[in-house]
Amino acid sequence: MKIPASVAMPLTVRVRRSPFWPRSHAAGGHNYISYNHTLIAADIDSPQHDYQHLKDAVQLWDVGCERQIELRGKDAARLVQLSTPRNVSSMRDDQCFYIPTVDGEGQMTNDPVLLRVAPDCYWVSIADSDQILFYKGVAAALKLDVAVTEADVAPLGIQGPRAEALVSRLWGDQIRELKFFRHTRVPVNGRQMIIAKSGYSTQGGYELYFEGSDGADALWDELMHLGADLDIKAGSPCQSERIESGLLSYLSDITPDMTPFEAGLGQFCYMESDLGCLGFAALQLKQQPVRQIRPIEISGESLPPLQSFWQVTDKEGHIVGRISSACRAWSYDVNAAIGLINDSHWNAGTNLTVQTPAGPREAVIKDRFWGR
Ligand code: THG
Numbered sequence: 001m002k003i004p005a006s007v008a009m010p011l012t013v014r015v016r017r018s019p020f021w022p023r024s025h026a027a028g029g030h031n032y033i034s035y036n037h038t039l040i041a042a043d044i045d046s047p048q049h050d051y052q053h054l055k056d057a058v059q060l061w062d063v064g065c066e067r068q069i070e071l072r073g074k075d076a077a078r079l080v081q082l083s084t085p086r087n088v089s090s091m092r093d094d095q096c097f098y099i100p101t102v103d104g105e106g107q108m109t110n111d112p113v114l115l116r117v118a119p120d121c122y123w124v125s126i127a128d129s130d131q132i133l134f135y136k137g138v139a140a141a142l143k144l145d146v147a148v149t150e151a152d153v154a155p156l157g158i159q160g161p162r163a164e165a166l167v168s169r170l171w172g173d174q175i176r177e178l179k180f181f182r183h184t185r186v187p188v189n190g191r192q193m194i195i196a197k198s199g200y201s202t203q204g205g206y207e208l209y210f211e212g213s214d215g216a217d218a219l220w221d222e223l224m225h226l227g228a229d230l231d232i233k234a235g236s237p238c239q240s241e242r243i244e245s246g247l248l249s250y251l252s253d254i255t256p257d258m259t260p261f262e263a264g265l266g267q268f269c270y271m272e273s274d275l276g277c278l279g280f281a282a283l284q285l286k287q288q289p290v291r292q293i294r295p296i297e298i299s300g301e302s303l304p305p306l307q308s309f310w311q312v313t314d315k316e317g318h319i320v321g322r323i324s325s326a327c328r329a330w331s332y333d334v335n336a337a338i339g340l341i342n343d344s345h346w347n348a349g350t351n352l353t354v355q356t357p358a359g360p361r362e363a364v365i366k367d368r369f370w371g372r
Contacts, residue, residue, distance in 0.1 A: 015039055018064020018154040019216030027234030029062070035128045038065035041236040048330055051240045054159060054203055055331070058166050058227055059235025060220060061157030063200070066113075068153040068209065069124040069132045073146035075139075076120050078276065082138055083109075083124075083131075085260060085277045087270035091116045096181040096196050100260035100268055101131060106282035108258050109134055111250050111265070113198060115183060115209075123151060123209070127250035138278070152212055157237075158223070159205035162230040167195070167206055169226045178206075189215040200237045202245040202371050244329040244336040246295060246369030253293060253324045253338045259286045262340070264293040290343045291321065295366040296354070298335040302328045304357050311355040312339055312363070320345040323354055332370045341365065 016038040029041030044050055071079050080088050084099040091097060093116050101110045113125040135148045158167060167175050171186040178184055183196035194209040224232055248254050254263045274280045303326055312321035321341035329336035345352060348367035353360050
């Protein structure tokens with residue numbers, strides 16, 4: 001595979017690379033995109049091979065682009081709550097929460113994983129938007145007692161059905177007790193680092209929140225060595241697997257004009273009383289969306305890559321929604337897609353047409369995502 005020189009050696013420091021980038025790149029990382037101003041590989045081998053291997057074995061993912069906004073200080077919890085309608089008051093020190101974050105209009109600014117690291121310290125593990133500016137602005141305006149920084153932390157994904165076997169070899173059998181969306185600390189380079197049972201796939205696995213950059217190569221090599229008989233390989237977040245499973249992507253499926261209700265994230269919104277979320281009053285008026293995310297199956301052979309939204313139309317040719325992500329879901333031998341569909345046409349079983357670059361295709365609304 002020929003890597004363009006400008007990717008192998010970016011000609012600027014503007015696009016950042018994580019400490020795991022050299023190893024991931026040497027393993028074949030390519031089709032990079034910039035996410036939180038950091039490179040992330042879309043593929044390592046071929047998309048279909050990466051997909052099947054993720055379901056069969058274990059992969060190491062350089063997801064250093066999942067940046068950690070650290071909120072530290074007496075008002076850290078308050079600042080988190082100002083940004084999200086999810087109730088974070090009951091969070092324990094070993095928990096992770098998936099939180100929609102919203103602006104004053106109740107519209108989504110990000111969809112991070114929130115970690116409570118200590119009673120006065122949270123990490124907001126962000127998707128691709130400059131969410132740190134929200135926290136800095138609100139903290140300054142309200143004169144909060146909190147330090148808002150981007151932590152020097154680069155998550156390493158350890159994903160796939162054999163991830164548990166791998167991590168228990170390095171950190172002991174106790175890690176097998178870790179529950180989904182809980183975290184604990186493990187020794188790495190003589191330091192204690194956070195590892196969570198989480199990740200951007202539904203194949204099981206962990207995310208190690210690697211601190212600093214020293215020893216990243218050595219850790220990668222050690223995991224590769226320990227996992228050799230598990231068929232460990234480098235990987236990266238897999239589009240087909242996340243689309244068929246309904247894991248949403250901010251700036252693809254969730255856009256800044258959407259509310260959490262439109263994104264289907266109403267279950268993460270506490271609407272009984274005002275806990276302090278800046279968008280709460282606006283959200284109260286937006287609880288009944290007129291469009292919402294839906295799984296959609298698109299008929300026929302594989303489709304070309306989706307580079308702009310594809311229109312979804314009804315029998316009369318009226319536009320009733322958009323497709324924001326589409327893939328070949330090889331396990332199910334279908335084209336799986338994520339759409340934002342008007343309430344008039346969002347019921348499961350509704351037949352629609354998707355205007356793809358390969359021409360119009362018949363499509364149907366599903367009642368659930370394939371991988372669920
Ligand atoms: N891990 C970490 N940070 C991240 C991501 C991640 N930041 C960016 C991006 N991914 C944020 N988006 C998501 C989307 C879905 C999930 C996590 C992050 C996810 N959802 C589970 C699900 O839908 O089954 C669990 C949701 C729940 O029930 O709480 O895991 O991947 N560190």
